[in-house]
Amino acid sequence: MTRTKVFARLLHAEWTKFRTVRGWVLGTAAAALATVVVGLLGTAAPGGSGAPGSATGFPTGPGGEPVNDSFYFVHRTLDGDGSITVPVTALAGLADDGHGRNARGSAQPWAKAGIIVKKDLAQGSPYAAVMLTGGHGVRMQYDYTHDRAAPLASADGPPRWLRLVRDGDTVTGFVSADGARWTLVGTARPAGLGGTVQAGLFAASPQARQETAVGVGFGPAVATGTFGRPVLQGTWSGSGWKGTQVGGDAGTSGSYSSGMEGGFTESAGTFTVTGAGDIAPVVGGPAMGPAYSLENFLVGGFAGLIVVIGVSTVFVTGEYRRALIRTTLTAHPVRGRVLTAKAVTVGATAFAAGLVAAALVVPLGRQGAEGRGFRVFPVDTATELRVTVGTGLLFAVTAVLALSLGALLRRSAAAVAVVVASTVLPYLLATSAVLPAGASEWLLRVTPAAGFAVQQTLPRYAQVLSVYEPSTGYHPLTPWAGFAVLCGYAALTFALARTRLHRSDV
Template sequence: MTTAALGGFGPLLHAEWTKFRTVRGWWMSSIGAALVVCLVGLLATAAGNQGSGSDLPVGPGGEAVNDDFSFVHRPLTGDGTITVAVTSLTGVIAADPGHTGSGLAPWAKAGLIVKDGLAQGSSYAAVMVTGGHGVRMQYDYTHDVAGAAGAVSSSAPRWLRLRRAGDVLTGYRSADGRTWSEVGTARLAGLPDTVQAGLFVTSPSVEQSTGTGSGFAPAVATGGFDRIALDGGWASGSWRYRQVGDDAGVSGSYTADTKGTAVRSGSGYSVTGAGDIAPVVGGPATSGVRTVENFLVGAFAGLVVVVVVAAGYITVEYRRGLIGLTLAATPRRGRVLVAKALVVGGVSFLAGTAAAAVMVPLGGSRSRAGGFPVLTVPTGTEARVVVGTGLLLAAAAVLALGVGTVLRRSAVAVTVVVVGMVLPYLLATASVLPDGAAEWLLRVTPAAGFAVQQSVVRYDQVVTVYAPSSGYFPLSPWAGFAVLCGYAAVAFGAAVVLLRRRDA
């Protein structure tokens, strides 16, 4: 230790690492933290399901998507334009089992679409009218651009135009078919020369309040199209009808006339469809679908182990009277804590990252083998969740080290950190609190750090229950992690100040 004092921070760090690895309980517990993350994750994915276990369609960005709609189409080769007047948009919502009720889903859609083939998940751009959000342009599932507000009717039709120029798709709207305004532009890299384009209708489920909470009722929509005009490289011949995806035509509690159809009507079409063209999100609407977070539910258990190790890493020196020797060998006391933080934080980071790197692919394969579809996420999101799990454990370790230095008693320090971090997380995600209270806990307590593991994304154009019980945190992944880091920094700063002022 004298060498550390004379030689600088490097030897001090080496000395602390040597101290850590020579105490069998510490390094074995760190390995145990990784194992418990995996063990709990394996238990959570052990149940079987009678489903196929196949994943949902994947969009161009790597995210799981819904791609279900009624499509009246024909091939377009090269550049071209399609123009149409949408004269009506009506809908039917399932009021209760065995019955139907009138109504239009706010995100029911009817409009024009250019799509890279008929396969689900293929790239697309569309301009549309909606049930309650006016004219929109959407493309590649995650992108949504607002246009003019207002509903559509036979007395107030909405004219839409979609123009292709190479990989660039531009959507336009008009109130009279003469004066046009641009809604948005999309660049679809790699769009083939020949695409499928035409009219589409779809309608997602509608959130409804029930006696036990919120539920989702299936819905269909019917769009009226008139005065279709084409320009450019359109194939000759007649229009073709296709239901893209399983949900484009609904059945069950609906009557026959609410199934997906396309009927010639005057100079246009009346098209009925259901489903959605949008990213898949979590919540009740996707019950039975597993997410990356499901494979990492053991992180909170591993975190408890890490907290115990980190708190004991400093408090054992107080309990055994060794802190005096450590500080005598290294008079610059702040450096001692920094070295300890780097050691215990680094070990915790490796344990968490390794466990997550194993559980994410293993949990996915086990879920599919057990009949559960898995909510696919982009590679970048998956990498952030894996690394974020390691960072979560590292920050918790530094927090416990700081609290342990301040309190000098391991049991008390562990209790403070667990009550402040793990308990709010469990209360917020276990549906035992109202959504508002749960979100408050995940904003202002160290439990906000668990947001760094979130893989599901909130989209304004997709309706679900965006609540902690459904896997949604009120803060973004890195903002939530910053809250935890703030607590760790305060605890660590207080520990440095007290260590300098106290006698050993």
Template sequence: MSVLRAEWTKFRSVPGWVRGAVIAALMILVFPVTGLGGGPPEQTRPVPIGPDGGPVVDAYYFVHRPLSGDGRITVAVGFAGAAAPWAKAGLIVSAGPALGARYAAIMITGGHGVQVQHDYVHDRAVPVEAPRWLRLTRAGDTITGEASADGTHWTPAETVRIPGLPATVDAGLFVACPSQVEGLGTSLDAATADFGAPQLTGGWPEAGWSGVQVGAGSATFGGYPREMPGGFKPTADGFTVTGAGDLAPATRNDIAVGASAADLLFGTFPALIVIVVVATLMITTEYRYGLIRTTLGAAPRRGRVLAAKAAVLAGVTFTTSLAAAVIGVPFWLRVVRGLGIYVFPASPGALLRAEAGTAAVLAVTAVLALAVGTILRRSATAVTAVVVATVLPHLLARTPFLPSAMANWLTTFTPAAALAVQQTLVRYPQVDTVYTPAYGYFPLSPWTGLAVLCAYTAAALGLAALLLRRRDA
């Protein structure tokens, strides 16, 4: 305890070290303002919000007619030529024309077989070999999907309940095709499907079929390739429908003007550099001026000295950084929303994890810098080594033109993996997009990423303790 008290006294008696800890916290607190200069663009097109409160892509070509009460629609369907893996063609019941309206659908896809989806985030594969026929049945608020290879033997897919479904809904055929990942970005795509004549039973009033591009003016609909405009046309035995867009959760790539909570913690990077300098100087200064002999003379158990220095550094860094993050994130979220920028939602638990995780990253990195300083004994060399190992990999990974494989490798196997604790965006298995750190998606889970940094720090601290015991002061 006396060693810990001595190291705490030593830390607070050096004004430069105290100022460094304060400056690092201020970097987290005020750095987001540098990204707001010049006035960010405002999101002018509406972002569809799904039933769960998250942003969605609600865009597809819809050939529909009203269904009053209960009813069933059966149709033969197949893609006209090659289709992208998540191109979709099938049957849908929609609760209404509003963006983000509830729905239930059954569909064939270009590469994932038959899927039953509802309310954007719910997706289930149906084990049907060589599907050719689809059926959708409404009974009150309950929608049942079925699939068949021959139109005679049916495989029940899934039954879902859509609460609040109005008495009269729009139902019919739809085609969608999301943008395809192409290199470091995405390119527009569309799909065409041939439908047989729909077989209708139940409450279908006499009406013709109408076609509409759902979600045409929404922020998450990219549009069509020039060579494939959307639409439908009757054929001798049904319809040919071309559609683009998707029915799915929206990702960062779908919203041109969007932000996440992690964007407001970009001050972590300059804060890391400041903390690394402070932590390194805490040990290298003693070597430079020969004070290490006095320190070790007063506390001969060298491992305890190193542990006390690490505890003081980690405690001060975590406390100041956590205070800055807890104050700064809610404040900047309010500012960014006030500027008209869409912010991806995050639960209070996810925000708290990002804030506490940021403080933990800075604290553990401080201990890593202390360990490296003990090993190398030279300030400039130690600072450079730690910055190159922790800050540089993540800055490179955040560069949009870095190949995704390299970006993911850097944030998996280097200490920069720890910044995964800041991510609040979600990967969706039913959505193909650019999932890289540049867009806010990390290859490791938050705590696994932090564990990578902890492993590097534990190894460095162990080596530092060994060398401190064996080398002369």
């Protein structure tokens, strides 16, 4: 009989053991159920982006990504090619200081005041802009996800002269320190810009980061840009400048409050423009506003994993406790194959439990959240598939880790405690904001809990201010890198268990 057939018979025997013990089968089903129930209950709290049924989702950019597109826009119509040149003579900020007072000072680091060419006033429409920021110099940004810094010698501000030139589908940004010698910042080809566009001056400010006694918070903030007289070339509307709050409010990453309103004034050809919000992709944390991500619906995974760990451990330690391991090894003398067959059995059943749970809880959670008025961060099909399959793999590898440690220690309680303490507990501590951000990130790098990274979906952009920490859905490792850490622990423990099994009497 070939080795393949021998292993197939051994695998069938181990599967028969597993399915004939009702507690193990029910435990696996309970793991899936716990994942779904805890996930749905954990996202059923009241409150959200509005009253039930009011969720409208995020605006989407040209690439289909969710975006923030809320700012104060002083604009005119440009028909065809043309340019706008203007000096930015000042950029200041006004922010809530965390004690209910509005404090004037420097603008927020990613506050923006500059000039923009935008297809229309609809949120998510293509655009290109060059701007002075509160803490990152002069930038050129377009279509939300693209960001380019001006050369350092030209990035200090203000005053800074800015220029945008529209030539067909191409928009080029320039910066100057004196209005005479110009430096190229960048060139963009916004998708579907069209022939007639809206162009002019704008200002926006994300919320102000506040360090409080209970942690990091965010409060209302506005930016005020002071502009000199705009110089226009091309065919512009002769109806004068018009002010519009794009999006109707400051959006998810900005806010207005009493004493901090958006608007503009014009005097002798110069402009003062005040606005809040951002023109950028949506990220997690406070910048996402009251919304859910797929990770929120999968929060019950820790409960399911605890059950999986218990079942997988007892699957091997039960044989030692009842002295049945001798019978198993007598029937199948090649000990390494026995342990491998057990690992395949628990891994496959745990994978099925995790896969089914994720496939159920994600659509159910999304439907329930949107029905209660919450926004849900959208992801593409490939990302949702990765999260669903990844949850199954997370369950499977954790099951193999638990089985291997059970075979190594041969004590159910000790093995379960070690796996839970090294896999589930670090995840809970890191994501619940109990620990400082640095300690949380360290735990999710060096413990098996790194495997939870396979469930993360939220993007990270350097040009968007937020809280990029485990407590807001950001793991320090990429999805598959984190999963590889978990696999490494499982592989090492499995190898040690095989070695002990080979060298022991039983």
